Amino acid sequence: MVRKVLGWITFVMVLTATYLVFLWVPNEKVMGPVQKIFYFHVASAWIGFLAFFVVFIAGIAYLVTRNSFWDSVGAASAEIGVMFTTIVLITGPIWARSAWNAWWTWDPRLTTTLVLWFIYVAYLLIRSSVHEQEKKSRFSAVFGIVGFIDVPIVWFSIRWWRTIHPVVVDSSGLAMSSKMSFTLIFSVAAFTFLYFYLLSNSVFVERMRSELSELKEALLNR
């Protein structure tokens, strides 16, 4: 029931966000329509970081409680995080090609995002290379914790390089027109709903899967 309601809210919100981005919000003066990729780019980046934070929390919760529910949450969240970080890494260069005239630069934000992506792909690889359920949960929880702690250090070590990524949010607030900031906030909210909808679905699938494997094992042992 909750998942159904969440699904409908998400559907309406993402639809509205798409309308806002493509028809309602004005074009940026210098960059033109290509700037519109920014609304989904930022929203995806936000989901990526949120998802990896959830992996970290779920990892701690799993190690403390040993409840396989938290393992499912971590696994589902890591999958979603990798997917949205991939979207960030694809939409970024599309925009950068027209704004910076280069697909990629080794700027702190870009590099950190790339390293983040590698860390969580490694997380998924660990999951697929351990076959015992309990061991898989334990190892991925541990790696999710260590990986998340590494991210700020990665960020600081890379920051000594020159930054050319636009800083949209600083201490003085959002540096753009009100229609633009509304669209941005709305698409971030829509993506957050999308994240929780996807999360609840993948957790559900993950639970079904482990239930199935338990049933299979019970049948074999009969």
Next chain:
Amino acid sequence: MRYFAQVRALLWKDLVSELRTKEMVSSMLIFSFLVTVVFSFAFEPDSDTIKQVFPGIIWAAFIFTGILGLNRSFINEKGNDCIMGLMSAAVDKGVIFLGKMTGNFIFMTVMEAITLPVLFVLFDYRMKGSPILLIIVVVLGTLGFAAIGTFLSALSVNTSNSEVLLPIILFPLITPLLIAAVKATAVILAGGEFAEWSNWLTILLAYDIIFTVIPWFLVDYVLEV
């Protein structure tokens, strides 16, 4: 005190078995020479480019060679199921981690102590900075690498494709270590000022502390029977 005696006993076991076979250090040495030779073919050895990428070559050789040692460090224990014995021994799991980590650190340092002068000779590199500082950077970099590497090696040894998995899960995590080590080495080789390398050294030191303490806590969950 008992704790350190246990760590020492474990370390001693690794050192003695290595001294008898000399398997790991010798293969690591040959491998690091080979990496060096590969680099000299990849970049023109007499050109100026080599002077610029020299710090990178040093660390690439150390890291690639280090992976070999890390992979062996727990896989060696798999023979006769020694790993099970280790894991069920009546010691704190942190002891196993510290013992293995110190062993890996020592093997890597031996390899580096021989490789580094060879690198200087082969590429005819004249350093302007202080050798003591270079040694400090190498030691700090190796320490962090051995710490997180030993931890992930303990994790990956229990998986189905451990030898391929280890570099894949280790390399993203050592990004800060690698950047800081290469930058610090570059500045020190060129005889840079204190202000130029102190930041990088701080990162190295912070990384070493964080990634020794956290794995030391979490290793209980990795080596659970």
